[in-house]
Amino acid sequence: MATATAAEGPADRPQPSPRRDFAGVLTRGAGGRLWAIGTVTLAVLLAVPVLVILGFLLVPSGATWHHLASTVLPDYVANSLLLMLGVTLGTLVGGVGTAWLTSMCRFPGRGFFEWALLLPMAMPAYIIAYTYTGLLDFAGPLQSGLRQLTGWGYGDYWVPEVRSLPGAAVMLSLVLYPYVYLLTRAAFLGQSICVLDVSRTLGNGPWRTFLTVALPLARPAIAAGLSLALMETLADYGTVQYFGVQTFTTGIFRTWYGLGDPAGAAQLAALLLGFILVLITLERYSRRHARYHHTSQRHQAIRRYRLGGWRAAAATLFCALPLLLGFLIPAGQLSVWAVSLADTAYDARFLELVVNTLGLAGLAALLALLLALLLGYGRRLQPSRPVRFAVRLAGLGYAIPGTVIAIGVIIPFAWLDNQVDAWMRATFGVSTGLLLSGTLVALVFGYLVRFLAVSLQSVETGLGKIRPSMDEAARSLGVRPASLLWRVHVPLLRGSLITALLLVFVDVMKELPATLILRPFDFNTLAVRAFELASDERLADSAPAALTIVLAGLIPVILLSRSITGSRHVQPA
Amino acid sequence: MRRHLATLTAITLTAACLAAFPVFADDEVNVYSSRKEALIKPLLDRFTQETGIEVNLVTGKDAALLQRLKSEGANSPADLLITTDAGNLHRAKAAGVTQAFLSEGLAEVIPASYRDAEGHWVGLTLRARPILYVKEQVDPASLSTYEALADPAFKGRICIRSSDNIYNQSLVASLIAANGVEATETWAKGLVANLARPPKGGDRDQIKAAAAGECGIAVANTYYLAGMLESEEPAQRAAAEAMGVFWPNQEGRGTHVNVSGAAVTAAAKHREAAVRLVEYLAEPEAQAWYAQANGEYPVRTGVALSPTLAAWGTFKADDLDLSRLGELNAEALRLMDRAGWR
Numbered sequence: 050m051a052t053a054t055a056a057e058g059p060a061d062r063p064q065p066s067p068r069r070d071f072a073g074v075l076t077r078g079a080g081g082r083l084w085a086i087g088t089v090t091l092a093v094l095l096a097v098p099v100l101v102i103l104g105f106l107l108v109p110s111g112a113t114w115h116h117l118a119s120t121v122l123p124d125y126v127a128n129s130l131l132l133m134l135g136v137t138l139g140t141l142v143g144g145v146g147t148a149w150l151t152s153m154c155r156f157p158g159r160g161f162f163e164w165a166l167l168l169p170m171a172m173p174a175y176i177i178a179y180t181y182t183g184l185l186d187f188a189g190p191l192q193s194g195l196r197q198l199t200g201w202g203y204g205d206y207w208v209p210e211v212r213s214l215p216g217a218a219v220m221l222s223l224v225l226y227p228y229v230y231l232l233t234r235a236a237f238l239g240q241s242i243c244v245l246d247v248s249r250t251l252g253n254g255p256w257r258t259f260l261t262v263a264l265p266l267a268r269p270a271i272a273a274g275l276s277l278a279l280m281e282t283l284a285d286y287g288t289v290q291y292f293g294v295q296t297f298t299t300g301i302f303r304t305w306y307g308l309g310d311p312a313g314a315a316q317l318a319a320l321l322l323g324f325i326l327v328l329i330t331l332e333r334y335s336r337r338h339a340r341y342h343h344t345s346q347r348h349q350a351i352r353r354y355r356l357g358g359w360r361a362a363a364a365t366l367f368c369a370l371p372l373l374l375g376f377l378i379p380a381g382q383l384s385v386w387a388v389s390l391a392d393t394a395y396d397a398r399f400l401e402l403v404v405n406t407l408g409l410a411g412l413a414a415l416l417a418l419l420l421a422l423l424l425g426y427g428r429r430l431q432p433s434r435p436v437r438f439a440v441r442l443a444g445l446g447y448a449i450p451g452t453v454i455a456i457g458v459i460i461p462f463a464w465l466d467n468q469v470d471a472w473m474r475a476t477f478g479v480s481t482g483l484l485l486s487g488t489l490v491a492l493v494f495g496y497l498v499r500f501l502a503v504s505l506q507s508v509e510t511g512l513g514k515i516r517p518s519m520d521e522a523a524r525s526l527g528v529r530p531a532s533l534l535w536r537v538h539v540p541l542l543r544g545s546l547i548t549a550l551l552l553v554f555v556d557v558m559k560e561l562p563a564t565l566i567l568r569p570f571d572f573n574t575l576a577v578r579a580f581e582l583a584s585d586e587r588l589a590d591s592a593p594a595a596l597t598i599v600l601a602g603l604i605p606v607i608l609l610s611r612s613i614t615g616s617r618h619v620q621p622a
Numbered sequence: 623m624r625r626h627l628a629t630l631t632a633i634t635l636t637a638a639c640l641a642a643f644p645v646f647a648d649d650e651v652n653v654y655s656s657r658k659e660a661l662i663k664p665l666l667d668r669f670t671q672e673t674g675i676e677v678n679l680v681t682g683k684d685a686a687l688l689q690r691l692k693s694e695g696a697n698s699p700a701d702l703l704i705t706t707d708a709g710n711l712h713r714a715k716a717a718g719v720t721q722a723f724l725s726e727g728l729a730e731v732i733p734a735s736y737r738d739a740e741g742h743w744v745g746l747t748l749r750a751r752p753i754l755y756v757k758e759q760v761d762p763a764s765l766s767t768y769e770a771l772a773d774p775a776f777k778g779r780i781c782i783r784s785s786d787n788i789y790n791q792s793l794v795a796s797l798i799a800a801n802g803v804e805a806t807e808t809w810a811k812g813l814v815a816n817l818a819r820p821p822k823g824g825d826r827d828q829i830k831a832a833a834a835g836e837c838g839i840a841v842a843n844t845y846y847l848a849g850m851l852e853s854e855e856p857a858q859r860a861a862a863e864a865m866g867v868f869w870p871n872q873e874g875r876g877t878h879v880n881v882s883g884a885a886v887t888a889a890a891k892h893r894e895a896a897v898r899l900v901e902y903l904a905e906p907e908a909q910a911w912y913a914q915a916n917g918e919y920p921v922r923t924g925v926a927l928s929p930t931l932a933a934w935g936t937f938k939a940d941d942l943d944l945s946r947l948g949e950l951n952a953e954a955l956r957l958m959d960r961a962g963w964r
Contacts (some may be wrong), residue, residue: 120959183861187834195859203835212822275920281767293784293822295964303786306685307955309713389854456689468699483697487680487690570652570678570699573659581658581681584824589855590660 075092088427092439098457100615107314125300139222152237155353156364164610169375170227171602175287175558180379218468223375229274236270259457280448314513386592413496414554421504447502451562504549511545547612650676652896655704684710698889699897711743712948723886745881747907748919772812781828781837784821785958795950805944833861848917869937876938
């Protein structure tokens with residue numbers, strides 16, 4: 050922690066209370082207030098679905114709770130916690146380790162791994178789960194091959210059971226570590242080389258520099274990546290349900306579908322939210338006094354540690370493993386399946402699926418970026434309690450399972466539509482029917498609610514690295530808030546903005562449950578097609594759609610990696 | 623740049639709104655279906671070809687579709703709700719989002735036990751859930767009823783999927799209807815004690831596990847077995863061919879069946895077209911298609927079975943009023959929770 054405070058903002062500002070002062074400079078005048086009001090309004094609008102779900106807490110549902118608490122709830126909690134623990138370990142080791150190696154060391158394949166390590170991000174969790182089950186089960190190629198080689202039969206040998214809690218943690222880690230990798234790597238690349246050089250001159254070796262300087266400095270980014278991974282873990286339904294692991298999320302659906310108690314289900318979801326709020330608060334509290342602005346403009350080219358001999362081999366292997374397991378093997382299996390069906394699966398309707406999917410993902414990603422920029426900046430302008438709270442609330446949708454979010458979207462939209470209809474009937478005698486429900490507007494709104502957290506995390510991490518003195522200088526020169534954002538921050542944030550855009554793009558492309566329930570008539574996406582077939586246990590038939598999601602996800606992922614490498618402003622020393 | 627972005631967004635959103643705006647023409651019908659697209663769209667397309675009535679489709683999970691119907695209320699665009707089990711049809715009726723629509727034609731061809739007494743919903747296909755056994759290991763003479771699966775003699779020999787699944791919930795609901803809660807809870811505990819492995823995967827996985835030697839007995843819906851028998855993957859075919867079908871409870875109430883079915887919504891703007899579609903789905907050709915394409919049993923008598931289904935012989939089906947499955951579903955789930963059935 051000591052090294053983190055070394056990079057605090059106050060270093061170049063001698064005043065005793067820089068933060069209050071900073072806010073004072075920025076919010077002077079009507080512009081700041083307007084931003085604050087706008088921010089809160091937008092954030093509250095986006096939080097409506099979450100609030101609807103929290104509202105279910107007011108509906109009495111005593112019998113269900115008693116039943117759950119006395120039978121399965123302890124299991125749900127324990128399994129969810131274990132799963133989170135597993136994913137935390139997996140994504141931290143995989144994500145931070147590969148991020149450090151690719152940004153700070155030189156070893157064979159580094160340039161390739163730099164972007165290739167992001168590839169598993171394009172793989173939906175339920176698809177990788179289905180694929181590995183197909184690969185590793187008794188009739189799958191691995192076990193069949195083993196039996197053919199050795200002549201063993203059932204029970205003569207042991208293979209790890211993929212459909213288990215540890216299996217689920219591995220599957221989720223494999224597709225979620227890129228979040229940690231991405232944000233951490235951006236942080237490592239953004240770190241001033243001077244700080245690392247200071248560490249070197251103090252006689253610290255690479256390990257010590259990593260552990261005591263780079264890692265603490267990258268902490269906000271690691272926390273941001275990890276919290277995305279964990280929220281995604283908690284919201285996952287497809288994988289855990291297929292693996293027979295009973296988590297909080299499967300409990301929500303069981304209560305809703307099986308017991309026919311939507312209120313009880315929403316209350317479980319609300320509990321889940323409370324849990325996440327506590328986690329986020331704890332993490333923020335633990336670094337409440339630290340600031341992580343860059344204090345130096347000097348970004349020289351990184352002098353990477355040159356690894357040789359077994360070290361280089363180990364580094365290559367360490368980076369190859371997540372790529373192999375998280376992408377190459379499952380994508381290979383999907384390709385084998387897809388090729389066997391090539392003549393039937395790809396028709397004109399398939400093209401329509403691709404267009405729908407890409408269009409939706411693009412639109413949602415743009416809007417999410419815009420909103421994240423407005424909210425994140427609004428919060429920076431006026432970090433007052435209501436603004437901070439509203440923005441936090443708006444970002445909670447990520448942790449809620451998609452279907453539950455969808456219900457939180459359907460209820461207020463249908464209510465609004467029916468109110469408008471009733472008013473129009475009463476006033477003009479014209480029925481408007483449902484204006485927004487069941488349209489792409491409702492669907493895109495659902496995506497924004499669900500994925501705002503992703504773009505917000507990237508944007509806020511980026512904003513946090515821009516020194517307040519930058520804002521103050523611009524403001525003192527008479528620049529208005531909007532213009533400050535546009536002329537100063539956006540160019541500085543380029544890398545973070547592209548990250549936000551592409552992350553949401555890939556996420557929307559993979560999104561399933563909210564799409565399923567909010568979409569208009571006759572509107573399909575690749576994820577819908579893939580899931581309908583896969584959940585009907587027709588894995589091979591689902592492969593063409595699943596593979597296309599993965600392939601289409603490759604383009605943004607590669608762009609993403611390039612932009613991050615390019616976003617480091619290297620200046621001659 | 624930003625202005626362009628805003629304009630672009632506005633245009634896209636407006637276009638999206640217009641494109642999705644429900645237009646109420648007489649020659650169309652809007653369907654909410656929890657039956658997957660691949661398993662209904664071919665029939666809907668054929669219906670459109672024959673009648674000229676366009677069918678608009680949204681597929682999704684039963685409970686979510688029901689919530690959408692409820693929230694949309696009288697303005698809901700949906701005319702028809704298609705589900706894959708009777709319990710959810712019953713729930714839709716109980717929620718007040720359906721209406722009576724049973725035409726004389728439908729009443730004639732669909733047996734009374736497979737439709738709602740007040741005509742709010744009808745079954746369209748039968749989905750039987752028999753006991754499957756590995757032919758080389760299990761003597762079918764040792765099998766008798768669902769109840770007997772709790773017998774300690776079957777310890778470590780049974781595969782069945784999680785109690786999250788609606789088919790297991792319906793099966794247990796039918797046992798509660800027949801034997802009462804207490805006896806069924808004891809049964810469920812016995813069954814759980816007999817499981818070869820913790821429940822995981824779907825019905826096909828149970829069949830694969832049985833064929834692989836993990837257990838001798840699996841409980842699964844017949845159409846999964848049919849799908850595997852007709853699969854292009856040799857491994858799936860081999861697993862399915864190792865299995866025999868045993869129809870339990872033939873001496874008593876009969877084998878547990880559920881239906882997939884349809885209900886006309888209370889808000890239906892195209893009621894006539896919706897009823898016409900249901901009638902079409904009950905016609906012999908459509909009924910035969912279900913049997914051919916998805917290995918389900920026709921709800922209408924006198925329809926030819928596919929060779930795969932015919933090979934399993936005929937069976938006596940439980941004639942329990944299927945609304946009971948819906949009424950008892952929550953009770954069944956709580957019971958399974960208590961019995962430790964994951």
